[in-house]
Amino acid sequence: MGAGIIGVSTAWHLLQRGHEVTLVDRQADAALETSFGNAAQISVSYCEPWANREAPLKALKWLFDPEGPLKFRPQLDPAQWLWGMQFLGQCNDAAFERNVAQLVALGSYSHAALKDVVASTGLQYNRLTKGIAHYYTSQKSFDEAGSAAELMRRHGVNRKVVSKDELLRIEPALCGFADHIVGGTYTESDESGDCLAFTQKLAQLCRDKGMQSLMGHDILRIQSRGGEVDAVSVRDRATGQTRELKADAFVVAAGSYSTALLQQVGVRVPIYPGKGYSATLKLLKPEAASQVSLLDDQLKIAISRLGDQLRVAGTIELGGFDLSLDTPLARTRAQMLVKRIEQVFPGVADTRTPEEGGDPQFWCGLRPATPTNIPLIGRTKVGKLWVNAGHGTLGWTHGAGSGKAMAELISGEVPAMNFGFYGVAPRSAPIPAASAPAGLPSQA
Numbered sequence: 001m002g003a004g005i006i007g008v009s010t011a012w013h014l015l016q017r018g019h020e021v022t023l024v025d026r027q028a029d030a031a032l033e034t035s036f037g038n039a040a041q042i043s044v045s046y047c048e049p050w051a052n053r054e055a056p057l058k059a060l061k062w063l064f065d066p067e068g069p070l071k072f073r074p075q076l077d078p079a080q081w082l083w084g085m086q087f088l089g090q091c092n093d094a095a096f097e098r099n100v101a102q103l104v105a106l107g108s109y110s111h112a113a114l115k116d117v118v119a120s121t122g123l124q125y126n127r128l129t130k131g132i133a134h135y136y137t138s139q140k141s142f143d144e145a146g147s148a149a150e151l152m153r154r155h156g157v158n159r160k161v162v163s164k165d166e167l168l169r170i171e172p173a174l175c176g177f178a179d180h181i182v183g184g185t186y187t188e189s190d191e192s193g194d195c196l197a198f199t200q201k202l203a204q205l206c207r208d209k210g211m212q213s214l215m216g217h218d219i220l221r222i223q224s225r226g227g228e229v230d231a232v233s234v235r236d237r238a239t240g241q242t243r244e245l246k247a248d249a250f251v252v253a254a255g256s257y258s259t260a261l262l263q264q265v266g267v268r269v270p271i272y273p274g275k276g277y278s279a280t281l282k283l284l285k286p287e288a289a290s291q292v293s294l295l296d297d298q299l300k301i302a303i304s305r306l307g308d309q310l311r312v313a314g315t316i317e318l319g320g321f322d323l324s325l326d327t328p329l330a331r332t333r334a335q336m337l338v339k340r341i342e343q344v345f346p347g348v349a350d351t352r353t354p355e356e357g358g359d360p361q362f363w364c365g366l367r368p369a370t371p372t373n374i375p376l377i378g379r380t381k382v383g384k385l386w387v388n389a390g391h392g393t394l395g396w397t398h399g400a401g402s403g404k405a406m407a408e409l410i411s412g413e414v415p416a417m418n419f420g421f422y423g424v425a426p427r428s429a430p431i432p433a434a435s436a437p438a439g440l441p442s443q444a
Contacts, residue, residue: 270370317333
């Protein structure tokens with residue numbers, strides 16, 4: 001249930017293990033919601049949770065700033081306030097280090113899984129394997145970059161602190177902004193690419209392997225009986241016809257909407273939507289545009305080259321399931337992205353507004369976030385029901401590995417990484433044979 005990068009990756013790896021798979025999504029094709037216009041980065045070296053000891057003060061400072069990177073928009077919603085309290089509980093050094101360890105473990109595992117998929121399929125998706133560079137415009141922030149880089153190195157990721165001159169050699173396109181840069185960090189092993197293109201092409205390969213694809217179908221209800229899922233009721237949006245789907249295993253991979261689906265059978269998960277924005281701009285001077293994927297420390301945004309376009313994305317807005325792009329706040333946040341591109345790469349991309357004759361492709365999506373930023377991957381308390389959701393801003397980074405791990409767990413295997421899977425015993429303890437659906441390969 002859910003055909004974003006997480007759901008499609010899960011389908012692919014289940015098919016690879018001999019399962020029969022049905023993929024359901026309300027959209028007409030895969031990756032048309034949260035996976036559509038993300039930051040395009042495979043950022044293992046930046047698998048850092050939002051919650052840290054400085055986050056509460058920063059969030060308070062940004063509360064009244066329409067351009068603040070993390071904005072809390074209070075709602076009359078108990079789920080939002082509960083999530084917020086749980087988030088505050090993670091804002092300490094011990095929790096941060098613990099959460100980083102799991103996020104990096106999943107990130108490394110996922111990056112290897114992505115490379116395997118690309119090697120075996122030859123998928124093309126504007127992939128660039130030139131690393132990710134993080135540039136700083138504040139000396140204070142740059143001085144603090146060393147401790148974050150050291151933390152990543154302790155977890156096996158070679159994030160290097162580099163001088164301004166080194167950074168400009170790594171990405172010469174930043175030379176026009178050099179007067180504002182004091183230094184940076186760089187991870188050569190990271191990469192970037194178009195999540196939408198990858199996911200849709202992988203979904204087609206799944207169909208070629210026999211997957212049943214029910215696009216344009218609303219998921220009406222998960223039905224349970226005797227402590228396990230009996231069926232899932234879906235409705236064809238085109239015809240209005242409803243049907244019940246039977247299976248040996250059911251996987252909820254519906255992003256932020258997973259919460260409501262799981263609540264139907266009494267499973268409560270701490271996933272709350274974080275609205276993020278992106279702008280995709282046509283390049284006017286491709287030869288002068290960046291090749292290395294970038295992070296802007298001041299605005300907390302990401303910039304990635306996608307062929308003849310530039311993608312800039314960022315910000316987190318915690319305000320419910322709002323997907324509007326035409327409110328004053330939304331317009332301000334979207335325009336902030338475009339203004340920054342003109343500051344960093346003047347004249348390189350078409351940053352004109354539609355009124356000025358430009359055609360910026362603005363987008364927003366709901367990042368399904370847990371308070372720890374660690375996704376929920378595993379078995380629920382309801383029989384036959386599994387969850388693969390809560391990836392926050394790291395769905396593209398963690399997508400391939402989350403799908404592979406989910407398929408391994410359903411198949412009775414133990415994923416080879418140190419990660420706390422949801423509802424599954426620690427790695428040191430084998431998964432009981434009874435936990436795997438009988439009669440594998442199964443239908444999922």
